[in-house]
Amino acid sequence: MFGTKRQRERRHCIEVMCVEDRRTHLIDDVMVAAAARTGRLMAECGRSVLAAALAEPLGPLCPLCAAVREGSRSSVPSPRAATR
Numbered sequence: 001m002f003g004t005k006r007q008r009e010r011r012h013c014i015e016v017m018c019v020e021d022r023r024t025h026l027i028d029d030v031m032v033a034a035a036a037r038t039g040r041l042m043a044e045c046g047r048s049v050l051a052a053a054l055a056e057p058l059g060p061l062c063p064l065c066a067a068v069r070e071g072s073r074s075s076v077p078s079p080r081a082a083t084r
Contacts, residue, residue, distance in 0.1 A: 013069070016041060017052040017059050024058040025049050026065040044068040 013026040025043035035041045041049040045064030 013044060015058055015061075016043075016049060016054075017056060018043075018047070018049040019052045020050055021047075021062075022052075022059045023062045024060065024065075025062045026069060 012029045014029055014032065015024045016027050017024050025041075025045060025047060027041045027043055027049065031042050039050065041051060043049050043062065043065055045062050045068060047062070047064075
């Protein structure tokens with residue numbers, strides 16, 4: 001694992017829409033780098049996400065990802081969420 005213990009505990013998530021279910025999923029920013037080889041991102045809800053074009057508008061938030069966000073004060077909404 002990278003970073004200090006404090007950095008690992010402070011999680012940052014980004015919002016990415018999945019082309020398969022058209023829902024917005026929360027992705028830990030560390031997982032984005034890990035997905036460079038496969039193109040698939042692991043969402044906080046456990047779903048393997050194939051990202052839509054980042055220029056596409058976000059879909060409805062995945063209910064399981066929303067529950068994770070509500071249960072974790074350390075998750076930070078992406079700047080895109082603030083503009084909706």
